[in-house]
Amino acid sequence: MTFQATVLTLYPEMFPGQLGISLAGRALAEGAWSLEAVQIRDFATDKHRSVDDTPAGGGAGMVMRPDVLARAIDHAAQEGDQRPRIFMSPRGRPLTQARVRKLAAGPGVIILCGRFEGVDQRVIEGRSLEEISVGDYILSGGEPAALVLLDAVVRLLPGVMGNESSGIEESFEDGLLEHPHYTRPQVFEGREIPQVLLSGDHRKIAEWRREQAERLTRERRPDLWEAFEAGEKK
Numbered sequence: 001m002t003f004q005a006t007v008l009t010l011y012p013e014m015f016p017g018q019l020g021i022s023l024a025g026r027a028l029a030e031g032a033w034s035l036e037a038v039q040i041r042d043f044a045t046d047k048h049r050s051v052d053d054t055p056a057g058g059g060a061g062m063v064m065r066p067d068v069l070a071r072a073i074d075h076a077a078q079e080g081d082q083r084p085r086i087f088m089s090p091r092g093r094p095l096t097q098a099r100v101r102k103l104a105a106g107p108g109v110i111i112l113c114g115r116f117e118g119v120d121q122r123v124i125e126g127r128s129l130e131e132i133s134v135g136d137y138i139l140s141g142g143e144p145a146a147l148v149l150l151d152a153v154v155r156l157l158p159g160v161m162g163n164e165s166s167g168i169e170e171s172f173e174d175g176l177l178e179h180p181h182y183t184r185p186q187v188f189e190g191r192e193i194p195q196v197l198l199s200g201d202h203r204k205i206a207e208w209r210r211e212q213a214e215r216l217t218r219e220r221r222p223d224l225w226e227a228f229e230a231g232e233k234k
């Protein structure tokens with residue numbers, strides 16, 4: 001079984017978007033994964049095909065209706081569907097490489113993209129949606145967030161990335177940010193490639209990379225560094 005992604009959205013034309021090109025696009029064309037973008041509006045029943053309404057309690061903006069969303073979700077998730085159901089939401093748990101890895105090892109994913117002020121709380125609860133955020137900022141809709149999540153997952157699927165090992169040495173995989181990279185030319189605008197990388201001494205190179213990774217993590221991401229140090233002591 002290949003990884004099956006279903007995205008519920010008011011803008012299906014945003015998919016596959018970036019995922020239709022490069023490695024993800026080739027894998028999609030070859031059937032290593034599948035993507036279905038479902039138009040939420042198709043599940044509206046009134047004559048205006050409305051998907052949103054004013055917020056209970058008043059205030060600005062509109063809220064997506066639970067009845068319309070529930071029908072769309074039930075259409076996507078037929079009986080026995082084991083795929084996690086995710087609602088992209090700034091209130092969700094931040095997406096991590098660990099969650100991405102778990103998703104990539106599973107049967108696929110159903111993703112609901114919000115618009116307007118968000119979605120009625122009762123459909124989040126009633127359909128057991130897992131809320132996931134792509135960062136502490138507000139997008140105008142869940143679609144770019146869904147593309148981010150799927151991009152991160154698809155590159156881990158078997159056979160998608162050319163060089164299998166490059167998936168393991170990335171930032172976050174070992175709890176550290178990655179070391180800096182260099183390539184030719186040997187001198188660029190007066191800046192040289194660090195000597196150790198040209199030494200051919202693989203032990204020294206590995207040591208240097210490790211030191212750089214630790215330094216960058218300590219300087220830029222005290223939160224990751226603290227977790228890394230706690231893990232080392234265990």
Ligand code: SAH
Nearest residue numbers: 088089114117118133134138139141142145
């Ligand atoms: N009023 C909401 C924001 C709504 S933005 C609030 O303050 O929390 C509209 C939709 O965009 C959301 O329903 C969600 O699906 C999506 N979205 C916005 N920011 C996001 C983020 N950081 N991560 C994931 N989805 C996001």
